[in-house]
Amino acid sequence: MTADVLSLTINGQRREVVDALPGESLLFVLRERLDLAGSKNACEEGECGSCTVRVDDELVCSCLVLAAAADGCSVTTVEGLADASEGSRLADVQQAFLDAGAVQCGFCTPGLLMAVDALLEDEDDPDDLMVREAVSGNLCRCTGYGRILEAINLAAASRRAAGEQGVTP
Amino acid sequence: MSMVDTATVQRTETPTTRIGDSAARPDGIPKVTGDFVFSSDLWHDQMLWGGTLRSPHASARIRQINIGPALALPGVHAVLTHEDIPGSPDFGLDRPDQPVLARDIVRYEGEPVVVIAADHPDTVRRALAAVEVDYEPTKPLLDPTLAEDAPPIHPDGNVIRRIHLRHGDQEAASRSDLVSVEGTYEVGMQDQAFMGPESGLAIPDGEGGVDLAVATQWLHTDRDQVAACLGLPAERVRLTLAGVGGAFGAREDISLHIHLCLLALHTGRPVKMCYSRDESFYGHVHRHPARMWYRHYATSTGDLVRVEARLLFDGGAYASSSHHVIANATCFAAGPYRVPSADIEGVVVRTDNPPCGAMRGFGAVQSCFAHEAQMDRLAAALKMDPVALRRQNALASGDVIITGQRITGTLPVVEVLDACAAHPSAAGGPNEPMSRPGGAGRTADVEHIVRGEAVALGFKNLMFSEGFDDSSEARCVMHSGLVTVTTACAEVGQGFVTLVRQIVGEVLRTEEVVLEPASTNSIGSAGSTSASRQTWMSGGAVQLACEAVRRDLLARVADQYGVLVDDLALLDGRVVGLPNGEEPTLASLTVEPIEATIVHQHAPTLPLDDCGQGDAHVSFAVSAHRAIVDVDPDLGLVKVVELTTAQDVGRILNPLQALGQLEGGAAQGVGLAVMEEVKVVDGLIRNPSFTDYLIPTALDMPPLEVAALIEQPEPGAPFGAKGIGEAPTISSTPAVAGAIRAATGLDLPRVPVRPDDIALASREGRVSPEEAR
Numbered sequence: 035m036t037a038d039v040l041s042l043t044i045n046g047q048r049r050e051v052v053d054a055l056p057g058e059s060l061l062f063v064l065r066e067r068l069d070l071a072g073s074k075n076a077c078e079e080g081e082c083g084s085c086t087v088r089v090d091d092e093l094v095c096s097c098l099v100l101a102a103a104a105d106g107c108s109v110t111t112v113e114g115l116a117d118a119s120e121g122s123r124l125a126d127v128q129q130a131f132l133d134a135g136a137v138q139c140g141f142c143t144p145g146l147l148m149a150v151d152a153l154l155e156d157e158d159d160p161d162d163l164m165v166r167e168a169v170s171g172n173l174c175r176c177t178g179y180g181r182i183l184e185a186i187n188l189a190a191a192s193r194r195a196a197g198e199q200g201v202t203p
Numbered sequence: 204m205s206m207v208d209t210a211t212v213q214r215t216e217t218p219t220t221r222i223g224d225s226a227a228r229p230d231g232i233p234k235v236t237g238d239f240v241f242s243s244d245l246w247h248d249q250m251l252w253g254g255t256l257r258s259p260h261a262s263a264r265i266r267q268i269n270i271g272p273a274l275a276l277p278g279v280h281a282v283l284t285h286e287d288i289p290g291s292p293d294f295g296l297d298r299p300d301q302p303v304l305a306r307d308i309v310r311y312e313g314e315p316v317v318v319i320a321a322d323h324p325d326t327v328r329r330a331l332a333a334v335e336v337d338y339e340p341t342k343p344l345l346d347p348t349l350a351e352d353a354p355p356i357h358p359d360g361n362v363i364r365r366i367h368l369r370h371g372d373q374e375a376a377s378r379s380d381l382v383s384v385e386g387t388y389e390v391g392m393q394d395q396a397f398m399g400p401e402s403g404l405a406i407p408d409g410e411g412g413v414d415l416a417v418a419t420q421w422l423h424t425d426r427d428q429v430a431a432c433l434g435l436p437a438e439r440v441r442l443t444l445a446g447v448g449g450a451f452g453a454r455e456d457i458s459l460h461i462h463l464c465l466l467a468l469h470t471g472r473p474v475k476m477c478y479s480r481d482e483s484f485y486g487h488v489h490r491h492p493a494r495m496w497y498r499h500y501a502t503s504t505g506d507l508v509r510v511e512a513r514l515l516f517d518g519g520a521y522a523s524s525s526h527h528v529i530a531n532a533t534c535f536a537a538g539p540y541r542v543p544s545a546d547i548e549g550v551v552v553r554t555d556n557p558p559c560g561a562m563r564g565f566g567a568v569q570s571c572f573a574h575e576a577q578m579d580r581l582a583a584a585l586k587m588d589p590v591a592l593r594r595q596n597a598l599a600s601g602d603v604i605i606t607g608q609r610i611t612g613t614l615p616v617v618e619v620l621d622a623c624a625a626h627p628s629a630a631g632g633p634n635e636p637m638s639r640p641g642g643a644g645r646t647a648d649v650e651h652i653v654r655g656e657a658v659a660l661g662f663k664n665l666m667f668s669e670g671f672d673d674s675s676e677a678r679c680v681m682h683s684g685l686v687t688v689t690t691a692c693a694e695v696g697q698g699f700v701t702l703v704r705q706i707v708g709e710v711l712r713t714e715e716v717v718l719e720p721a722s723t724n725s726i727g728s729a730g731s732t733s734a735s736r737q738t739w740m741s742g743g744a745v746q747l748a749c750e751a752v753r754r755d756l757l758a759r760v761a762d763q764y765g766v767l768v769d770d771l772a773l774l775d776g777r778v779v780g781l782p783n784g785e786e787p788t789l790a791s792l793t794v795e796p797i798e799a800t801i802v803h804q805h806a807p808t809l810p811l812d813d814c815g816q817g818d819a820h821v822s823f824a825v826s827a828h829r830a831i832v833d834v835d836p837d838l839g840l841v842k843v844v845e846l847t848t849a850q851d852v853g854r855i856l857n858p859l860q861a862l863g864q865l866e867g868g869a870a871q872g873v874g875l876a877v878m879e880e881v882k883v884v885d886g887l888i889r890n891p892s893f894t895d896y897l898i899p900t901a902l903d904m905p906p907l908e909v910a911a912l913i914e915q916p917e918p919g920a921p922f923g924a925k926g927i928g929e930a931p932t933i934s935s936t937p938a939v940a941g942a943i944r945a946a947t948g949l950d951l952p953r954v955p956v957r958p959d960d961i962a963l964a965s966r967e968g969r970v971s972p973e974e975a976r
Contacts, residue, residue: 071237077480077892081893111237112236132227138696142398147235166902170902176863178904
């Protein structure tokens with residue numbers, strides 16, 4: 035049995051999925067049917083945040099969302115963070131993660147980038163506790179979070195600077 | 204000594220990346236864009252999905268396996284049992300004692316019994332459920348203290364290894380004027396909990412051989428084990444490193460490698476397998492749980508006289524690397540202190556519990572927790588300051604450790620201790636509710652919070668020991684200016700790929716570098732990415748290969764221009780120093796390529812003798828941590844407020860990456876101290892998920908203050924650098940546990956310290972917040 039055709043807008047592009055089984059998660063469909071493997075599969079029960087994406091702007095664990103439930107929605111994944119219109123210039127959060135040394139094995143990185151991007155969209159000058167809470171649903175085993183917190187500070191500063199110059203980040 | 208301010212680590216902007224720069228990871232951009240291909244991202248046309256049926260029992264006889272119903276399901280392409288293994292039925296990192304697929308007996312919960320390949324993960328799940336295995340459960344051997352005398356659960360017996368180390372005058376403690384302290388300590392079973400689950404893709408080559416892309420720490424030893432079980436010559440099994448989502452020891456053993464190749468060869472199709480998180484808890488070894496009895500003797504003025512210890516490690520059902528883990532635990536049982544007399548017995552036994560093996564710190568973690576608790580206890584008995592007691596007994600270069608080996612390299616014990624202990628604390632009070640014990644639940648009342656502080660030292664060897672013939676091979680080719688480096692060193696996140704660029708930059712002064720994919724096809728073994736050894740071993744191999752190319756290049760120029768080699772130098776992609784002022788580019792000089800292949804070995808080591816004595820180790824490293832904790836004794840909740848560290852690093856090769864190792868390692872130590880334990884009840888894992896096995900989050904981790912990185916270059920080490928990955932995990936756990944003891948006045952002889960360890964003991968009237976404060 036297969037579900038009806040799923041229609042999703044992913045990173046601004048209309049995508050159709052015709053052969054998904056009804057039980058497939060959004061994570062599975064992204065990774066295995068749409069060749070968007072950037073969202074990661076570390077726990078598949080909503081604890082680690084590695085699969086974090088945005089569905090209609092809401093931050094979700096894509097492992098917990100049925101692909102069928104995202105039908106008709108707009109989905110942003112890590113592959114959509116870099117600005118395609120500017121020669122794939124890295125987003126501020128991506129650049130900050132590199133500059134701060136926040137990437138080691140990198141498996142948690144895509145989910146963290148999505149969480150941080152959403153945090154900074156809501157609050158461009160978060161305090162330490164706000165930052166820690168915002169990423170407390172994203173597990174990282176390599177870094178102990180020190181460089182990640184530093185990266186968030188860098189990204190926030192760069193977004194504030196861009197905002198002061200009237201530039202859309 | 205150099206100070207690192209964690210907030211201001213900056214890249215130095217030089218024309219060519221060099222040793223000592225905070226160079227950027229070459230894999231950084233694909234890792235932030237989502238393009239980096241991890242082993243779980245592999246995909247192939249016509250690919251099947253693999254799955255594993257595992258024993259639900261800790262101990263059982265298998266009466267019968269009926270694969271018929273699974274095989275009959277549409278979409279199922281293969282259902283394999285032990286009868287389908289063409290080669291050796293057993294594998295093992297150290298010795299082949301573990302069945303690829305169980306035959307007549309299962310010895311732990313989660314032991315693989317059947318593997319399946321099908322067209323979709325859901326088909327795999329249904330097929331796994333359709334296999335009928337008739338088990339006759341048997342009484343499992345679960346208590347490691349009973350293992351030695353119990354009937355053997357395996358043909359190799361129940362004692363995997365016993366070491367009885369005796370050092371110095373065995374009558375040294377017979378004097379009547381000594382102070383002694385005694386304790387029994389326990390460490391629970393920790394999981395490496397890497398983020399990227401075990402996964403890989405096997406592709407049959409159509410001629411009976413197979414290519415396997417897999418996340419691992421040691422390609423060549425995997426290759427040899429896989430080939431033996433497939434009954435193939437090694438060259439027909441080719442392993443390539445797929446993107447590794449962390450390792451920490453858990454990828455040193457075979458997991459799905461052999462299963463994948465069996466399925467691929469059987470079906471003639473590419474097969475991918477990816478463990479779920481719960482399966483991952485069953486699919487790899489854990490850190491050994493340990494019970495450790497200790498007695499320390501010292502003079503009344505605080506000089507250590509003798510240490511006695513009995514270490515019992517539970518190896519679980521199969522040997523893995525237990526043989527070497529117990530050696531490390533025993534050799535480093537007394538810590539980084541001058542101990543003239545010792546009697547340490549280390550035993551690792553086989554049980555029907557989950558198999559244990561390598562995890563960051565490798566045996567030294569367990570004994571460090573015990574010896575540091577003992578040092579605090581001894582300080583209390585002597586009414587001495589715990590830091591002063593440690594300083595007074597600190598090992599230094601030239602001293603002899605309890606294996607009888609003299610430390611010929613650097614060992615700045617006093618330096619790391621003093622730097623860490625003297626570092627000013629930036630810890631604020633528990634005013635902010637979210638920062639109190641209990642965190643987001645805001646459960647701790649500020650009036651009930653007690654604060655404690657403690658310092659601990661950690662001590663471990665670098666690299667493999669006991670005469671192991673260890674080497675790493677690397678090739679460097681310069682062709683038209685482009686440097687191609689080939690090594691089978693597994694990049695697992697630690698940043699070896701960055702280091703390669705820095706070494707090439709340092710030696711050959713060029714940015715034009717390509718690092719070939721790590722594979723068994725193209726080069727000899729690099730050894731394992733473990734034991735803090737790859738910077739020394741594979742970094743050293745790359746350095747030597749680059750230096751050989753440099754020599755040949757300069758000789759070529761000297762010959763061509765009729766000048767002396769000594770007058771020439773390399774600078775930013777050119778050769779400089781020619782008398783005519785010409786500066787030929789590396790590209791113009793290497794139209795004809797220059798190539799060098801090097802096998803790098805460290806200084807030889809020797810086996811331990813019957814008394815655990817011998818020059819068994821290559822090099823040593825020491826680290827210090829200071830922890831400050833807040834505790835609510837009524838609720839048993841702990842908040843680690845601040846960690847401070849100082850570490851013996853030899854030389855810092857990349858400050859930013861070094862900091863990442865210190866912070867990440869400390870987080871795993873904090874986890875072991877207060878939250879991480881694989882709960883095993885009746886041989887069954889009760890918490891195989893990230894819902895129930897807790898690792899520190901950003902809210903749990905305190906800031907890490909780096910008081911000092913002590914740079915005393917290690918003789919014989921490439922660039923003088925010591926491996927730095929393991930030490931942060933070793934001394935952080937005892938520092939946190941010591942701080943909780945200091946806060947509560949409780950003994951707390953076990954990690955992880957659980958809320959009930961504190962709350963129930965506190966309620967029994969042994970301590971009240973007022974007394975503790």
